[in-house]
Amino acid sequence: xxxxxxxxxxxxxxxxxxxxxxxxxxxxxxxxxxxxxxxxxxxxxxxxxxxxxxxxxxxxxxxxxxxxxxxxxxxxxxxxxxxxxxxxxxxxxxxxxxxxxxxxxxxxxxxxxxxxxxxxxxxxxxxxxxxxxxxxxxxxxxxxxxxxxxxxxxxxxxxxxxxxxxxxxxxxxxxxxxxxxxxxxxxxxxxxxxxxxxxxxxxxxxxxxxxxxxxxxxxxxxxxxxxxxxxxxxxxxxxxxxxxxxxxxxxxxxxxxxxxxx
Numbered sequence: 220x221x222x223x224x225x226x227x228x229x230x231x232x233x234x235x236x237x238x239x240x241x242x243x244x245x246x247x248x249x250x251x252x253x254x255x256x257x258x259x260x261x262x263x264x265x266x267x268x269x270x271x272x273x274x275x276x277x278x279x280x281x282x283x284x285x286x287x288x289x290x291x292x293x294x295x296x297x298x299x300x301x302x303x304x305x306x307x308x309x310x311x312x313x314x315x316x317x318x319x320x321x322x323x324x325x326x327x328x329x330x331x332x333x334x335x336x337x338x339x340x341x342x343x344x345x346x347x348x349x350x351x352x353x354x355x356x357x358x359x360x361x362x363x364x365x366x367x368x369x370x371x372x373x374x375x376x377x378x379x380x381x382x383x384x385x386x387x388x389x390x391x392x393x394x395x396x397x398x399x400x401x402x403x404x405x406x407x408x409x410x411x412x413x414x415x416x417x418x419x420x421x422x423x424x425x426x427x428x429x430x431x432x433x434x435x436x437x438x439x440x441x442x443x444x445x446x447x448x449x450x451x452x453x454x455x456x457x458x459x460x461x462x463x464x465x466x467x468x469x470x471x472x473x474x475x476x477x478x479x480x481x
Contacts, residue, residue, distance in 0.1 A: 220473060224332075224342045225399065226361040231377050232348035234369040235404035237264045238439060239465075240345040242458065243365075245448030246466035248302040252340040255294065257332075258307040259357055260347040266306035269297045270446035273308035281310040283331050285317055291335050298447060303339075315352055325392055328356035350384050358388040363399040365469075367433075368420065370406045370413040375420070399472065402465060404433040431465040433458070 227240045237260070244254045258265040258280065263273035273279075283290045283305075294303050318324040336342065344357040358364065364385055368378065382398065389396045401424055407413045421428050433439075439458035442449050449458040 220340055222336050222339055222342060223363060223473070224336070224344075224361045225363040225365055226344040226346055226354075226357040227365045227367065228344070228346035228354055228357065228381070229366050229368065229377070230348055230350050230354075230381055231369075235367045235433065236260075236348070237268065237345050238442075239365070239367045239402060239404065239433070239462075240265055240343050241268055242439075242442075242449045242462040243466055243469070244302055244341070244343050245299050245450050246462045247341050247469070248299050249450055249463070250466055250470060251301070252470070253301045253338070254303070254341045254343065255335070255339045256297075256302070256304045257342060257344045258305060259311070259328075259344050259353050261307060261309050261311035262347075263306065263308045263311075264443070265345045266304060266308070268443045268446065269295075269304050271295060271304070271306045273306065276306060276308050279310060280305055280307040281313065281317075284311075284314060284327055289334065290331050294335070298451065302448075311353070318352055324352065325355050325359045329360040332360060350381070355388065355392075358385060358396060359392045361393075362395045363397060365399055366401045367404045368401050370403050370416040372412070372416060375416065378420075378424075398427055399469070400429040401427055402429045402431065402433060405435045406432045407435045429465060429468055431461060431468050433461045433465070 227236055229236055240256055244256045248254045266273050278288050278293050282288045294305050297304055346354045346357050385398055401420060403417050434457045436456055436458040438453035438456040439449055442452045445452045453459055
């Protein structure tokens, strides 16, 4: 199977990007796919979630970008079989300065990732909450974009901007890039607001909205403290069922992926 490289992004913080990256990745691994999670957020929340002490990292993604190590040297196994992580920490905030005078700086991630891409069925990027150079690198490297969207009115405001950015990258840097889907997260089935937001997303973006909705859940909120994905922390919770359904929906799209020579 062609490796599917997916950027999970939204420039708004707190919309469940890291939650979606970790739990979608764990569910894809549970469904017998080999998965690499790439932590592109200098906060390192994904790395921390999976039990990595980011303050004690000897080498991280920053060192890969700077050229001092290969990405294969920082990849770490997780508690989930077939799920690996490339960790990050606060040093990644220096990336703009590092890339300042580098040619084709939008393609650094693509070049660094190339040696290990074919080891995995899926590579998921947990992007920072901005549309800066790191996110542009992710969109230049990925073939797909998944956009987690909190089901609150204000979270709709930046969606058009993000879609326009994806189209700009597609036109200028990465013709293979497409939005695979928008996933409604933190859905509170008790409120009219969540239902109204989902209806509005479906009206505006129709076939770009996943059928799966990620319901708000205490277990999902607790999950990061456990250093486990939801499938292991609370396997019979709404969060586990919802992310497994999302993973199955993503896998069902494999047959529609065209081969790309990278």
